[in-house]
Amino acid sequence: MVQNKAFLYKAVPDGWPVPGKDLSVEDIGFDETAPPPPGGFTTKNLYATYDPSQRGRMRDPSIKSYTPAMTVGKPVVSVHVLGKVLKSDTPKIKEGAIVLIKGYYTEEYSAVPESALDRTAVIDPKPGVPLTAYLGALGMTGMTAYGSLHEIGQPKPGDVILVSAAAGAVGQTVGQIAVQEGLHVIGSVGDDRKLDFIINELGFTSGFNYKKENISDAVKRLAPDGIDIYYDNVGGELLDVALQNMKDFGRIVACGTISTYNNSGASGAYGVKNYSSVVRKRLRWQGFIVYDPNIIRWEKERDEKVARWIADGSFKSVDFFTHGIDHAVDGFLGMLKGENLGKSILKIADP
Ligand SMILES: NC(=O)c1ccc[n+]([C@@H]2O[C@H](COP(=O)([O-])OP(=O)(O)OC[C@H]3O[C@@H](n4cnc5c(N)ncnc54)[C@H](OP(=O)(O)O)[C@@H]3O)[C@@H](O)[C@H]2O)c1
Numbered sequence: 001m002v003q004n005k006a007f008l009y010k011a012v013p014d015g016w017p018v019p020g021k022d023l024s025v026e027d028i029g030f031d032e033t034a035p036p037p038p039g040g041f042t043t044k045n046l047y048a049t050y051d052p053s054q055r056g057r058m059r060d061p062s063i064k065s066y067t068p069a070m071t072v073g074k075p076v077v078s079v080h081v082l083g084k085v086l087k088s089d090t091p092k093i094k095e096g097a098i099v100l101i102k103g104y105y106t107e108e109y110s111a112v113p114e115s116a117l118d119r120t121a122v123i124d125p126k127p128g129v130p131l132t133a134y135l136g137a138l139g140m141t142g143m144t145a146y147g148s149l150h151e152i153g154q155p156k157p158g159d160v161i162l163v164s165a166a167a168g169a170v171g172q173t174v175g176q177i178a179v180q181e182g183l184h185v186i187g188s189v190g191d192d193r194k195l196d197f198i199i200n201e202l203g204f205t206s207g208f209n210y211k212k213e214n215i216s217d218a219v220k221r222l223a224p225d226g227i228d229i230y231y232d233n234v235g236g237e238l239l240d241v242a243l244q245n246m247k248d249f250g251r252i253v254a255c256g257t258i259s260t261y262n263n264s265g266a267s268g269a270y271g272v273k274n275y276s277s278v279v280r281k282r283l284r285w286q287g288f289i290v291y292d293p294n295i296i297r298w299e300k301e302r303d304e305k306v307a308r309w310i311a312d313g314s315f316k317s318v319d320f321f322t323h324g325i326d327h328a329v330d331g332f333l334g335m336l337k338g339e340n341l342g343k344s345i346l347k348i349a350d351p
Pocket residue numbers: 050051052053140141144165166167168169170171188189190191194233234236254255256257258259260288289290291335336337338339340341342343344
């Protein structure tokens with residue numbers, strides 16, 4: 001047996017997850033002499049993504065949602081795990097291949113069963129595209145951004161778009177796609193370093209720090225004629241202000257509500273006051289899940305365009321690493337608190 005540290009889900013959190021009680025890092029062991037599972041393969045894992053949706057899966061399993069609850073006592077399920085194949089019992093996956101496994105455990109080594117083959121892709125990075133881009137802009141994050149912006153946001157050159165959590169994984173991708181497509185792009189972020197990043201490195205038109213400036217004043221200052229598209233990653237007060245400042249026939253892409261994810265029950269939730277704008281302004285306001293057919297149908301276009309933009313240097317796939325599985329809990333909580341700039345990734349081992 002070799003050491004196999006795993007990011008463990010120990011108990012259902014009530015509000016913010018408590019390190020040690022709800023989440024921990026422990027050695028669960030790995031038998032490197034054992035054969036791979038029948039029809040499956042084993043991996044040494046290199047990276048695992050952090051995603052806010054993981055918090056939603058840390059719930060009482062009796063509460064139904066679009067993804068199943070995680071199992072207490074098992075490793076935390078990551079949206080993507082990227083690993084190097086050690087042994088394989090399937091001709092579809094060769095030893096030494098780099099594979100991207102959707103929805104798998106966060107651990108140093110994995111024995112992946114045959115049942116996970118349909119969510120495993122062999123990665124052969126295109127020239128000029130870093131491996132980790134397949135965890136972000138060319139992974140689920142980028143699919144979320146590209147598919148929903150086009151399907152629901154219906155962007156046109158010159159449109160004014162407001163993006164929340166703009167320096168995060170989805171936000172940086174939505175904003176850069178909008179820049180590429182000639183929109184006027186405004187970002188909302190939680191610190192000045194992120195503000196500098198979205199404007200000076202990603203090419204957003206403007207932005208504001210919602211922790212420093214009154215949100216309503218900021219939106220009126222930066223979009224005096226109103227907003228065509230609000231890309232909502234956070235819910236709460238910013239959604240309310242966006243509703244108030246939408247143009248007639250504007251679109252709201254309801255991607256996430258991270259401002260509510262660590263509330264204990266519904267009592268702490270912000271009550272939206274400007275709902276009547278939806279009718280008065282004839283808004284289109286639609287939620288989605290990235291795996292919906294109307295979102296996934298944009299995958300080929302996303303793959304071609306975003307890979308080309310990354311390779312020609314006009315699009316930045318920015319990663320924010322937590323180094324080492326020993327720090328897995330801190331990295332996860334840090335992402336929920338907003339410490340990340342770009343796509344949050346746990347680096348487990350060198351490629
Ligand atoms: N619908 C789907 O299928 C789908 C798929 C993927 C992601 N999502 C959603 O998209 C959103 C962004 O996800 P991501 O992976 O890109 O994460 P992320 O933006 O990289 O990280 C989360 C960010 O949220 C911001 N944040 C945290 N608490 C906040 C609060 N109380 N108010 C406002 N902002 C807050 C922080 O940035 P600041 O410092 O700027 O506050 C933090 O960096 C999440 O809501 C997620 O659930 C939805």
